[in-house]
Amino acid sequence: MEIAQLLERAQSVKTHALTLTAAQKNEILCEMADTLLENAQRIMTANEQDMQKAKSQISETMLDRLMLNLSRIEGMAQGLRALTLLEDPIGQELSHVQRPNGLVIRRVRVPMGVVAVIYESRPNVTSDAAGLCLKSGNVCVLRGGREALATNREIVKALHAALERTGHPCELVQLVEDTGREGAAALMQARGKVDLLIPRGGKGLIQACVEQAKVPCIETGTGICHIYVDEAADLSMALEIVDNAKTSRPSVCNAAEVCLVHASCAEAFLPMLKERMELKRTELRLCPRAAKIIEGTTAGPQDFDTEFLDYVLAVKVVEDLPEALAHIRSHSTGHSEAIVTSNEQTAQRFMDGVDSAAVYVNASTRFTDGGEFGLGCEMGISTQKLGARGPMGLCELTSYQYRILGSGQVR
Amino acid sequence: MEIAQLLERAQSVKTHALTLTAAQKNEILCEMADTLLENAQRIMTANEQDMQKAKSQISETMLDRLMLNLSRIEGMAQGLRALTLLEDPIGQELSHVQRPNGLVIRRVRVPMGVVAVIYESRPNVTSDAAGLCLKSGNVCVLRGGREALATNREIVKALHAALERTGHPCELVQLVEDTGREGAAALMQARGKVDLLIPRGGKGLIQACVEQAKVPCIETGTGICHIYVDEAADLSMALEIVDNAKTSRPSVCNAAEVCLVHASCAEAFLPMLKERMELKRTELRLCPRAAKIIEGTTAGPQDFDTEFLDYVLAVKVVEDLPEALAHIRSHSTGHSEAIVTSNEQTAQRFMDGVDSAAVYVNASTRFTDGGEFGLGCEMGISTQKLGARGPMGLCELTSYQYRILGSGQVR
Numbered sequence: 001m002e003i004a005q006l007l008e009r010a011q012s013v014k015t016h017a018l019t020l021t022a023a024q025k026n027e028i029l030c031e032m033a034d035t036l037l038e039n040a041q042r043i044m045t046a047n048e049q050d051m052q053k054a055k056s057q058i059s060e061t062m063l064d065r066l067m068l069n070l071s072r073i074e075g076m077a078q079g080l081r082a083l084t085l086l087e088d089p090i091g092q093e094l095s096h097v098q099r100p101n102g103l104v105i106r107r108v109r110v111p112m113g114v115v116a117v118i119y120e121s122r123p124n125v126t127s128d129a130a131g132l133c134l135k136s137g138n139v140c141v142l143r144g145g146r147e148a149l150a151t152n153r154e155i156v157k158a159l160h161a162a163l164e165r166t167g168h169p170c171e172l173v174q175l176v177e178d179t180g181r182e183g184a185a186a187l188m189q190a191r192g193k194v195d196l197l198i199p200r201g202g203k204g205l206i207q208a209c210v211e212q213a214k215v216p217c218i219e220t221g222t223g224i225c226h227i228y229v230d231e232a233a234d235l236s237m238a239l240e241i242v243d244n245a246k247t248s249r250p251s252v253c254n255a256a257e258v259c260l261v262h263a264s265c266a267e268a269f270l271p272m273l274k275e276r277m278e279l280k281r282t283e284l285r286l287c288p289r290a291a292k293i294i295e296g297t298t299a300g301p302q303d304f305d306t307e308f309l310d311y312v313l314a315v316k317v318v319e320d321l322p323e324a325l326a327h328i329r330s331h332s333t334g335h336s337e338a339i340v341t342s343n344e345q346t347a348q349r350f351m352d353g354v355d356s357a358a359v360y361v362n363a364s365t366r367f368t369d370g371g372e373f374g375l376g377c378e379m380g381i382s383t384q385k386l387g388a389r390g391p392m393g394l395c396e397l398t399s400y401q402y403r404i405l406g407s408g409q410v411r
Numbered sequence: 412m413e414i415a416q417l418l419e420r421a422q423s424v425k426t427h428a429l430t431l432t433a434a435q436k437n438e439i440l441c442e443m444a445d446t447l448l449e450n451a452q453r454i455m456t457a458n459e460q461d462m463q464k465a466k467s468q469i470s471e472t473m474l475d476r477l478m479l480n481l482s483r484i485e486g487m488a489q490g491l492r493a494l495t496l497l498e499d500p501i502g503q504e505l506s507h508v509q510r511p512n513g514l515v516i517r518r519v520r521v522p523m524g525v526v527a528v529i530y531e532s533r534p535n536v537t538s539d540a541a542g543l544c545l546k547s548g549n550v551c552v553l554r555g556g557r558e559a560l561a562t563n564r565e566i567v568k569a570l571h572a573a574l575e576r577t578g579h580p581c582e583l584v585q586l587v588e589d590t591g592r593e594g595a596a597a598l599m600q601a602r603g604k605v606d607l608l609i610p611r612g613g614k615g616l617i618q619a620c621v622e623q624a625k626v627p628c629i630e631t632g633t634g635i636c637h638i639y640v641d642e643a644a645d646l647s648m649a650l651e652i653v654d655n656a657k658t659s660r661p662s663v664c665n666a667a668e669v670c671l672v673h674a675s676c677a678e679a680f681l682p683m684l685k686e687r688m689e690l691k692r693t694e695l696r697l698c699p700r701a702a703k704i705i706e707g708t709t710a711g712p713q714d715f716d717t718e719f720l721d722y723v724l725a726v727k728v729v730e731d732l733p734e735a736l737a738h739i740r741s742h743s744t745g746h747s748e749a750i751v752t753s754n755e756q757t758a759q760r761f762m763d764g765v766d767s768a769a770v771y772v773n774a775s776t777r778f779t780d781g782g783e784f785g786l787g788c789e790m791g792i793s794t795q796k797l798g799a800r801g802p803m804g805l806c807e808l809t810s811y812q813y814r815i816l817g818s819g820q821v822r
Contacts, residue, residue: 363817
């Protein structure tokens with residue numbers, strides 16, 4: 001189907017999605033979990049075909065992301081069931097005033113409308129995104145990676161079976177078959193037809209959206225996260241935090257890429273850091289000052305602007321807090337930053353001076369996550385300030401509408 | 412000054428703006444009101460120069476928008492003082508949770524950062540926008556119309572005098588001297604330097620922003636607003652509401668441009684409407700069905716997609732509520748729509764089916780306004796769903812940041 005036609009269909013069921021009750025949405029979600037499991041064998045067969053085709057073209061890591069087995073499909077079903085436990089955000093009254101002229105002005109939470117999601121190889125995103133959009137009253141249009149097309153088709157077929165069984169239109173969840181650049185570009189340009197575009201993927205995809213998108217768009221996921229070890233830091237706490245933020249899962253966006261160290265504790269801290277990072281087989285890329293204190297690779301010009309997503313940590317010694325803040329302002333992607341300090345005033349100055357979605361005092365950046373924040377789920381981490389910021393749960397997929405009740409008022 | 416340099420300066424005082432206390436902001440606002448009045452004569456002299464230059468080039472209406480006299484300058488000063496009475500939105504805690512691991516996660520309201528405003532001839536916007544940005548903790552970069560440049564320079568000089576007297580950096584409020592297209596384009600493209608762009612102006616400006624902007628942008632102000640007179644409407648109430656929405660101030664964005672009438676009351680309502688609109692010297696542009704009932708100009712193909720901003724009203728007879736909703740969905744700009752009905756279920760279906768910032772039951776669309784909504788002030792009316800929607804007061808110029816306090820937590 002042409003994307004324009006598919007978006008028209010999506011637009012046509014917006015009111016249906018908005019007016020679904022919480023009970024109806026939960027019924028659909030449970031049914032979707034069931035139909036995913038009932039169709040697990042077909043999904044896995046399609047996934048095997050995708051894997052065969054992709055084998056010669058993509059890396060081991062990418063292949064692992066693409067792969068589905070029964071346990072992963074069970075996880076997807078479980079994810080859908082978990083959404084039924086969350087509160088329905090739609091219809092919530094955000095404010096309510098009665099004006100002197102008698103007008104009652106209510107600000108009511110409404111869905112964004114048609115949410116398009118562009119993502120890469122992981123097919124579990126297909127059911128996750130569909131479930132999140134459904135529960136938040138949105139219609140979704142999903143455009144997964146080319147290498148996962150057969151798998152995604154079977155997943156969406158299973159989701160459609162659930163919509164049919166519960167008597168709701170299949171247009172609530174649609175898959176874009178055009179997995180080429182044109183498909184993505186058509187979504188980015190579909191003004192008035194896509195109410196929100198969420199690109200989930202690497203730097204290239206996000207950049208393409210920034211350059212080309214004419215529809216409202218939320219940038220997600222690029223994280224050059226910093227840990228600043230202050231002069232008033234508990235150095236053993238700092239070591240655990242840097243270690244965790246760097247090495248517990250280097251491939252994710254909330255992992256740290258850069259450690260800034262106050263000059264007054266650099267001589268004490270850097271040898272500790274070097275020892276621990278050797279244990280964790282993590283390479284250090286050092287600024288000239290750090291290189292005078294410990295051994296390691298000298299940092300190149302790009303090392304403080306790279307999301308390594310790997311066992312690599314850039315290290316820089318700074319003279320003071322203002323230098324740390326200036327460095328972060330120039331190099332951060334606005335995701336998550338942390339300070340380790342026991343000085344409350346310094347912590348406050350750090351929070352005021354850092355313009356990122358999440359800012360931590362004495363904790364690892366790895367906590368920037370919908371589940372860890374108590375949102376129960378997550379569509380991604382927004383690194384922008386317009387609209388949702390930080391982890392995007394159900395509320396972050398909504399807007400609001402003023403609903404004004406009068407009795408003939410004129411102005 | 413080059414725009415890049417000006418934006419660097421603006422960025423450099425973001426933390427200063429964010430950390431201003433409410434008392435400091437109010438002191439600056441009062442001082443700005445004083446310096447505007449102290450410099451009224453210089454501002455009026457500059458305004459006369461602007462008026463002389465513009466006289467041969469722009470219309471009477473535009474000239475009136477450009478004109479400042481003492482009473483208008485007093486109004487600007489009063490606008491700044493009025494802001495001191497509003498609550499400071501910055502630092503408000505929007506949520507606060509303590510997680511089982513002991514992390515305290517606070518969602519705190521923060522400014523957007525550097526807000527750029529592109530506007531047209533009215534010079535009062537210069538002080539209004541500066542005041543709104545200051546009170547909401549933002550740094551502002553103002554780019555007014557070419558024809559108001561001398562006036563705007565004097566206004567900004569007066570505002571700077573107030574910043575100097577109170578000991579704050581003048582970079583908090585800056586004027587872009589390049590009033591050509593390049594100046595606007597440079598702001599639209601300044602990724603990472605403009606945190607929010609607000610175009611205030613006509614369709615051409617908004618369209619240019621949609622096409623060119625690479626910075627976060629809020630579309631404001633285009634309003635093709637509809638009034639739907641339902642079969643269950645009190646027709647005399649409907650007449651007053653349509654009359655008010657159309658004729659009380661046709662040049663503003665919340666004025667109605669289109670009246671939809673249910674077929675079952677068209678024969679009764681349209682003659683009433685024709686009589687009243689003749690009294691108000693308002694031209695009707697009629698769909699074929701309406702033209703069978705009353706006399707008037709036949710509507711052309713563009714008449715249901717035009718923001719007339721004038722004494723012109725397009726009229727269409729619809730068979731039922733779904734046809735009214737379908738028409739609104741195809742032709743609305745997402746600003747404000749109203750239904751006149753005494754049927755509560757119909758009213759609910761109308762609100763659920765209309766995807767606009769404000770939706771009215773039995774009241775005029777003219778109430779979509781920051782003052783009327785009780786926000787105390789307004790930067791414009793957002794017609795988009797990402798970020799602020801509807802009237803933009805102080806809170807609508809803010810974002811939020813997660814501030815997480817730990818004691819060494821790792822994941």
